[in-house]
Amino acid sequence: RAVPNYPPVFSKMLEDGTGYVRVATFNKGKAREIADKIKELQSQGAHKIILDLRNCAGGDVQEAVDTASLFLNNGLVTYLSGQRFPRQDVPVHPTDSVCNLPLAVLINQSTAGPAELVASAVLGNKRGEVVGVRSFGVGVYQKPIPVGDGSALLLAVAKYYGSDGKAISENGVTPSVVQPASGEPESADADEDNQPEGPEQFGGKDDLQLRKAIEVLGQPVPSSKAA
DSSP: OOOOOOOOOEEEEOGGGEEEEEOSOBOTTHHHHHHHHHHHHHHTTOOEEEEEOTTOBOBOHHHHHHHHTTTOSSSEEEEEEETTEEEEEEEOOOOTTOOOSOEEEEEOTTOBTHHHHHHHHHHHTTOSEEEESOOOOOOEEEEEEEOSSSOEEEEEEEEEEOTTSOBHHHHOOOOSEEOOOTTOOSSTTSOGGGSOOSOOOOSSTTOHHHHHHHHHHHSOOHHHHHO
């Protein structure tokens, strides 16, 4: 069997002191990798962060919890609940690597699974803005059920919920700032004929969602607007 070759976390400095971190999947060790990249960006003068979770699907839920905990001092990342599964809260856990810089998270229709938990936690705890379009909506807890012949059946016994009480698997994550990519519909329910053609290019000058995130981070805080 081939060993999966997961893409590393990519980071770079953008304009106006903005650090950009792109994550492709939440495999084991990814939260530590993200923390290291953020420290590198801060050492280069970053004073705000864009976390790009577009097309990020799959991985380990614990890595998502650890990643959310890099940006939150306290609060709820998610909770589990099912018909025969009592509610189980998944809180932020203490860490010495909390990043308090202004934050924007990028998501799209292919953001799924653990990445959705990170985006939902940022929104639910009012930690930053989530920019893009509604995510795919994958969030179930599966329990292995032995069937007697050495094999097992994976049965979904609970769903992951955001702090707003909505199931991730039924609703996805709706961004606080809606910004489709060029030629991309605003909803995952849109007709297939409207899907963008060719591979998506992230992080370039023509990346409309990234430009929007930079714009959002450049805006004054709400108290300044009201003044």
